[in-house]
Amino acid sequence: xxxxxxxxxxxxGKSILKGINLNIKPGEMHAIMGLNGSGKSxxxxxxxxxxxxxxxxxxVIYKGESLLDKSPELRALKGIFMSFQYPVVIPxxxxxxxxxxxxxxxxxxRGEDELDAMHFLKLIREKIKQVDIDEKxxxxxxxxxxxxxxxxxNEILQMITLEPSLSILDETDSGxxxxxxxxxxxxxxxxxxxxxxxxxxxxxxRLLNYLKPDYxxxxxxxxxxxxxxxxxxxxxxxxxxxxxxx
Amino acid sequence: MTGIIExxxxxxxxxxxxxxxxxxxxxxxxxxxxIRTISxxxxxxxWLLDWRLKAYKHWLDMTEPNWAKVDYEPIDYQEISYFxxxxxKELKSLDEVDPELLRTYDKLGIPLEEQxxxxxxxxxxxxxxxxxxxxxxxxxxxxxxxFTPFSKAVHTHPExxxxxxxxxxxxxxxxxxxxxxxxxxDGSFVYIPKGVRCPMELSTYxxxxxKNTGQFERTLIVAxxxxxxxxxxxxxxxxxDENQLHAAVVELVAHKNASIKYSTxxxxxxxxxxxxxxxxxxxxxKRGICKGDHAKISWTQVETGSAVTWKYPSCILKGDNTxxxxxxxxxxNHHQQADTGTKxxxxxxxxxxxxxxxxxxxxxxxxxxxxxxxxxxxxxxxRNFSQCDSILIGDQCGAHTxxxxxxxxxxxxxxxxATTSNIGEDQLFYCNQRGISTEDAVSMIVNGFCKDVFxxxxxxxxxxxxxxxxxxxxxxxx
Numbered sequence: 001x002x003x004x005x006x007x008x009x010x011x012x013g014k015s016i017l018k019g020i021n022l023n024i025k026p027g028e029m030h031a032i033m034g035l036n037g038s039g040k041s042x043x044x045x046x047x048x049x050x051x052x053x054x055x056x057x058x059x060v061i062y063k064g065e066s067l068l069d070k071s072p073e074l075r076a077l078k079g080i081f082m083s084f085q086y087p088v089v090i091p092x093x094x095x096x097x098x099x100x101x102x103x104x105x106x107x108x109x110r111g112e113d114e115l116d117a118m119h120f121l122k123l124i125r126e127k128i129k130q131v132d133i134d135e136k137x138x139x140x141x142x143x144x145x146x147x148x149x150x151x152x153x154n155e156i157l158q159m160i161t162l163e164p165s166l167s168i169l170d171e172t173d174s175g176x177x178x179x180x181x182x183x184x185x186x187x188x189x190x191x192x193x194x195x196x197x198x199x200x201x202x203x204x205x206r207l208l209n210y211l212k213p214d215y216x217x218x219x220x221x222x223x224x225x226x227x228x229x230x231x232x233x234x235x236x237x238x239x240x241x242x243x244x245x246x
Numbered sequence: 247m248t249g250i251i252e253x254x255x256x257x258x259x260x261x262x263x264x265x266x267x268x269x270x271x272x273x274x275x276x277x278x279x280x281i282r283t284i285s286x287x288x289x290x291x292x293w294l295l296d297w298r299l300k301a302y303k304h305w306l307d308m309t310e311p312n313w314a315k316v317d318y319e320p321i322d323y324q325e326i327s328y329f330x331x332x333x334x335k336e337l338k339s340l341d342e343v344d345p346e347l348l349r350t351y352d353k354l355g356i357p358l359e360e361q362x363x364x365x366x367x368x369x370x371x372x373x374x375x376x377x378x379x380x381x382x383x384x385x386x387x388x389x390x391x392x393f394t395p396f397s398k399a400v401h402t403h404p405e406x407x408x409x410x411x412x413x414x415x416x417x418x419x420x421x422x423x424x425x426x427x428x429x430x431x432d433g434s435f436v437y438i439p440k441g442v443r444c445p446m447e448l449s450t451y452x453x454x455x456x457k458n459t460g461q462f463e464r465t466l467i468v469a470x471x472x473x474x475x476x477x478x479x480x481x482x483x484x485x486x487d488e489n490q491l492h493a494a495v496v497e498l499v500a501h502k503n504a505s506i507k508y509s510t511x512x513x514x515x516x517x518x519x520x521x522x523x524x525x526x527x528x529x530x531x532k533r534g535i536c537k538g539d540h541a542k543i544s545w546t547q548v549e550t551g552s553a554v555t556w557k558y559p560s561c562i563l564k565g566d567n568t569x570x571x572x573x574x575x576x577x578x579n580h581h582q583q584a585d586t587g588t589k590x591x592x593x594x595x596x597x598x599x600x601x602x603x604x605x606x607x608x609x610x611x612x613x614x615x616x617x618x619x620x621x622x623x624x625x626x627x628x629r630n631f632s633q634c635d636s637i638l639i640g641d642q643c644g645a646h647t648x649x650x651x652x653x654x655x656x657x658x659x660x661x662x663x664a665t666t667s668n669i670g671e672d673q674l675f676y677c678n679q680r681g682i683s684t685e686d687a688v689s690m691i692v693n694g695f696c697k698d699v700f701x702x703x704x705x706x707x708x709x710x711x712x713x714x715x716x717x718x719x720x721x722x723x724x
Binding site: 048049050071072073076077081082084087088089090091092093094097098101102105106109141158162 | 637665667670672673675678680682686690691692693695696
């Protein structure tokens, strides 16, 4: 589904990614672990299309097509979703309206009819149960007055509503207490099928205990230095990152 | 910050064109003779000429105000021509209107004929200074409603004009009101008799066209006891290089139990998007008085145009239990500057005022809310609620809030809320990542921000306002 080949990228002339290779197949969940500044979030941002980076080498192929020349909204419409590390507040736009606009943009792209308010509300009432979000949040402005945990649950709500093929979870576990973590993990697990793929970015193995990814990669200084399975995450938790450096 | 926001800041004013119609214009300059000429061209009675001259003399002793947070090239009042009228006048039907002019309205999206037939809106179309077409007269006549060009009302209803002209905004009020009183060209006069609910929304479209001609409109609306009227004012102007001065005066009088709703959509030429050159100076004095008990005046404005806006639609709440409302959306994009707000003067007991102000700044725009709430000694149990929200698009614009509160009665209840938020690249990227295009995202955010004010507009105006917002914001992002 996603092939990253020797990807090198920089920001303001500073090299961040120094040759990333990664293949993700449908149904797989890959975790990328690493310290702050290792390039994890840069990788997520480049896949989703944030334009503050310069790609100096390599390419990213998604479902057989080159990805890097596409606009962020087109990437989204083609099935790439990112759960943000810091979801932003969108003042004055209530969550229902926002979700409906997003879903209908996807439906339109797929050649389906747009959902009217009635049908959308019916759908969204089902979805919010899966991530334990109270209906009153639907009337609030997007992320306005949401706690850290609520914001992350809202990200997962958007994921299961938009039904992407590839979901990138950027530090979705940061700032979550154990209950919220379980809810988020549960939401993600319910969405795992043989079709959908995940790229999970995290510092800690905490979230991974619940998600049980198929592959774990360690990113240090813009390079994947080691890949393995879940046992690698446990090893990192025990030993830290030091033994993998240089 | 890279690109997205900068890209949009490059959009041209869509209503920029000039109509070639023969104009009857007097040469630039201002002196007593010019005022006499204006007055005589309009065959005005002596009392009105005298009033103009008194205003002019007063104006000579005044200085242009400079307290507003706006910055513009000094105006040379001797370079402005103070009178301009299309040569064909006194038309009996639309058939007699210059077809060129009708085409102008079409370009503006104001199909006069269609509006007449479809929307039930009576249109008193002001082309430059003289009103040309007045429609729906018969229907209004049946109800005893007077809706007529100001210059005509001077002759047909001199007693009403004499009584009310300058009664809310005296010519001594401020520099621009004095200037307007001296040289005003035309405008509308509305009178709603006792107990009458005006059967339709009254509407006037203003349009600046003659080169170098200031627009000095004068509007007077009087709602007698137990009456109701909703008045809509909307304007667009053609593209120009010179700065054009627009100094209108609007006076509203609401008697006992009467209610006046005054809505404005303002889209004068804002100036060159890249340099800020050109553009209308919009220095307007709008004030209403709730004279009798239980009267209500509601101002709603959507201000998207003009290079410089200086405008504070106000309410004097004189009667007991009177209500004043001000709902405003003001946008400053590119090089626009807006200093706008309201004044609520509470004199009567149990008076109530509501202020909802939404300022949008984009490009290099500067947007200022300036509002005053005054609770006078006799205004027992007065209440005010003010909410001033600002939104910034990009990082080169500014939002400023100057609320003045003056309370002289301890029973007053005052509430003031203010917020400032930002549409940044992060929000736009967030929307993009959910499949929503940048343009849709901006219009979604801005419309969400303005919805409380749009809700106050009459339906057809609300649609227009939303469209205008989108047009005006094109060029502020991606």
